[in-house]
Amino acid sequence: YPLQGSVRQEPPNMDFAQRYLEKYYNLDKIEKQMFKRKDSSPVVKKIQEMQKFLGLEMTGKLDSNTMDVMLKPRCGVPDVGGFT
């Protein structure tokens, strides 16, 4: 990918979203490294997996609808894979 002009300040959502996917959707290490380039297909897939489970439109993006649901209180048990 071409280097971006300036280092963008990651929106807080990105960190929050990464932690959410780690905690509840088994986002693994490899996917985690790729997370910052959020258009990479494994991460898009992971976001779509979450959107599908939560009954959201599967945009593959952290759109406001998706973020709204992710910010709601919820059960601490993962949605995929159970506790390790």
Add this chain to the structure above:
Amino acid sequence: TFPGSPKWRKTHLTYRVENYTPDLPRESVDAAIEKALKVWEAVTPLTFSRLSEGEADIMISFAAGEHGDFYPFDGPGQSLAHAYPPGPGFYGDVHFDEDEKWTLGSSGINFFLVAAHELGHALGLFHSDKKESLMYPVYNFSKSPAHFRLSQDDIDGIQSLYGPHPYSGVIVVPTSSVSPRTEIPTKCDPSLSFDAVSPLRGELLFFKDRYLWRLSHWNPEPEVHLISAFWPSLPSHLDAAYEANSKDRVFIFKGTQFWAVRGSEVQAGYPKSIHTLGFPLAVRKIDAAVSDKETKKTYFFVGDQYWRFDEKRWLMDKGFPRLIRDDFPGIEPQVDAVLQAFGFFYFFHGSSQFEFDPNAKMVTHTLKSNSWLLC
């Protein structure tokens, strides 16, 4: 269900509330948990009883932040609680995040709704992707506890693990938490048998499955009630019950446990093990029990034998067990229930009842078990 579909290998489970949140009165926490358990009890063969000490199958606690299980809570909001699938030790346990504002209403986080969800996990349910389900992961107060209903997805999930409630019949009995119907046994069914029978403060209680008929002096028509309407923490499908009249206690038996109730109060420190009464460990359940008001001796019937227990000394008498047929000729094992009335012992065995004269040492009448219910 969780990966591998872990489930409990028994249908009677114990639970214990280890600590309480300062947000709610203890009684409200206890009542909400009992109500949440009844949600699952109503659609499965599962029954629950509460321990006040020791290790229970489902240990329930409140904690904030790091609480020793590698899944620290995260302050107010976000993760509200979590629970582990069925199994030994910490499996089956439920943890609530103390940093939430636990309430009984729509403000804050409604404790009953979250407890019902987490107990679903403790019984083996994973998350549902159906928004209307209790097991949907995101908290949603749209359904107030008073009108709470399990969704079909929840019911299908839990019944895939444990099957339906034994009486998922068709006669409507309005229950607060689930739509499926439960069937009151028909009191004048000629094949009716009882699980247990006991006096209580001058009334007579006839126990069957999840119900009891209550016979009082001022109402010749027996009333039918859910056992849980009087004693929410008691299991259903009891084995035996008797009244220790001088102590104003009714002792209720199921499996190797027994409870003491005083009126509608379940006494603290129960259930206890029947082996604390002096039964050998080989005894795994009591079939029937009756206490003689005069002699203050209690008779426990197990298979073709019986024991005699001294209520004054709270000790099993020596020289027991003895064979039932040696001292109660004409009474065939297995005894379902026993009642003492009018100087006779009434032995219930299936749909028949045998009136036994302890002086003449013989059966004087044979009746239908439900003759007491005006049938």
